[in-house]
Amino acid sequence: MRASDSVAIEYAIPYSSGAGNMGYADIVNLTSGHIYEIKKEGCESQGKIEAKRYVDNANLYCAPPLIVFFKLGTSVAIPILPFPQNRQLESYWSQPGVILYSIQDNLTPDPQYVPVPNFLPQKVLDKLLELLDRIGQGVGNLEQVITTFLRENPELAEFIV
Numbered sequence: 118m119r120a121s122d123s124v125a126i127e128y129a130i131p132y133s134s135g136a137g138n139m140g141y142a143d144i145v146n147l148t149s150g151h152i153y154e155i156k157k158e159g160c161e162s163q164g165k166i167e168a169k170r171y172v173d174n175a176n177l178y179c180a181p182p183l184i185v186f187f188k189l190g191t192s193v194a195i196p197i198l199p200f201p202q203n204r205q206l207e208s209y210w211s212q213p214g215v216i217l218y219s220i221q222d223n224l225t226p227d228p229q230y231v232p233v234p235n236f237l238p239q240k241v242l243d244k245l246l247e248l249l250d251r252i253g254q255g256v257g258n259l260e261q262v263i264t265t266f267l268r269e270n271p272e273l274a275e276f277i278v
Contacts, residue, residue, distance in 0.1 A: 123148040124274045126267045133174035135167075142171040143264070144190075144216075144274065151190030151214075157260060158219040161211050168214030189214030206252065220252075220259070244270050 125145045133140030144153040152171050156164035168189055175187040191213050208218040248266045252259060267274055 126271055126274050127264065128152075128175075130171050130175045131178040133171050135170075140167075140171060140174070142168070142175070145175075145187075146190065149190075149192075150185070150187045151192070152187055153190040153214060153216050155208075155216045155218065155260065155263070158217045161215055161217060164215035164217070165212060172214065190216075206249070218259075241273060244273055 123146060125142075125147060127141040127143065128145040130140050130142055132138070133142075142152045143155040145151070152168055152175065154164040154168040154171065172187050172189055179187070190210075205221050206218060207221055208216055211217045248263070251262050251266060
C-alpha cells in the first residue's frame with residue numbers, strides 16, 4: 118500500500134515470506150530503496166532475517182521507478198511518542214533494516230525538560246494521539262495495532278520514515 122509517492126507500508130514482495138509466499142515489508146522508501154522491518158524490542162534477529170529476505174527478493178522481483186536497487190534502511194527519523202499513564206513509546210533504529218520499539222513504564226518527569234516546538238501539522242498530531250489512544254486501550258498485539266492504524270492512515274507514514 119502506498120502511503121505517499123515515496124513511502125509504502127506493508128509493501129508486497131513476491132516469495133519473501135518465511136514459507137516462500139508473498140511477504141510484506143513494513144516500510145519501504147521507494148525513493149531511497151530503504152526497506153525497514155519493525156519489531157518489538159528483543160526480536161532484533163528476526164527483524165534482521167526478514168529485512169534481508171525482503172531486500173534480496175525485492176531486488177529480484179520488484180521494479181520500483183525511482184531507485185537503482187533496494188537495500189537495508191540506514192537513515193530514519195523515529196519519534197518518541199508520549200503514552201498514557203506516564204509512559205512513552207520509544208522506537209529506534211537498531212541496525213540496517215530494523216526498527217525496534219518498546220514501551221517505557223513508570224517514567225519520572227525530568228524537571229529540566231524543556232519541550233521542543235512542534236512542527237507537525239495539527240491533523241497529524243491528532244491522528245498520532247488517536248494511535249496512542251488505541252495503544253493505551255491495550256487491545257491486541259501492539260505491532261498489529263500500529264500496522265492497522267498505518268493502513269487506515271497511510272498519509273502518516275511520511276512523518277515516521
